[in-house]
Amino acid sequence: MKTVLIYSGxxxxxxxxxxxHRAGHELLTLSVNYGQRHSKELDAAAAITTQLGIEHRVVDLTTLTPLLANSSLTDVDIAVPEGHYAEETMKATVVPNRNMILLSVAAGWAISMKADSIAYAAHSGDHAIYPDCRNEFAEAMDHAIRLADWHEVHLDRPFVNKTKADIVKLGAELDVPFEQTWSCYQGGAIHCGRCGTCIERREAFYLAGVPDPTPYADNAPSVETMVSNDWRL
Structure with a gap:
């Protein structure tokens, strides 16, 4: 099966x-630069795909950045919220219509390459915060993509019912180089350990019982402190 993977790193x-890759898919990976402050994830994507010998393309959509306003990920004047994901604070990290834009670009490439599917890694923890990670949205996009061309491509969401901890467990089984991946929304030299995505990442390793190889900033609270203070949702 030939698959276009939306790949952030x-x-x-x-x-x-x-x-x-383990399942034998012929993979084409697509990353998108939409002006995100954590563009270090694009470097991580390039390095990992190079190691695996998988084709990787980066699409420059930075001309859209001014149109994707009111998000802390694309506007340096808006602070990235710290603490656990919660509806009101984490709305600041929503990039308007991001997944539809990414999926549309991926669909064009998939159709032109006669691929069978587009895959992306939305998981169960994304649904409450990000509207474009909800099942209803993905089902509508799958229907639209199937209708977009005479060559039918479907949308694959294998993690849709998995938790972040489930994904970490699977990654450990697959020998994923977790230390090379990038999550932090701050985009600093190392993970801040305090923003929502850092906390979600750290908690996932803790709950999965998998050692976390990620370096975090010195002022980041310990994961034990996070859990004992009931930072979990």
């Missing part, structure tokens, strides 16, 4: 990359 999409 983050933990979830890297586990999906390794899973599809």
């Amino acid at each position: 983050g933990l979830d999409s890297t586990v999906l990359l390794y899973s599809l």
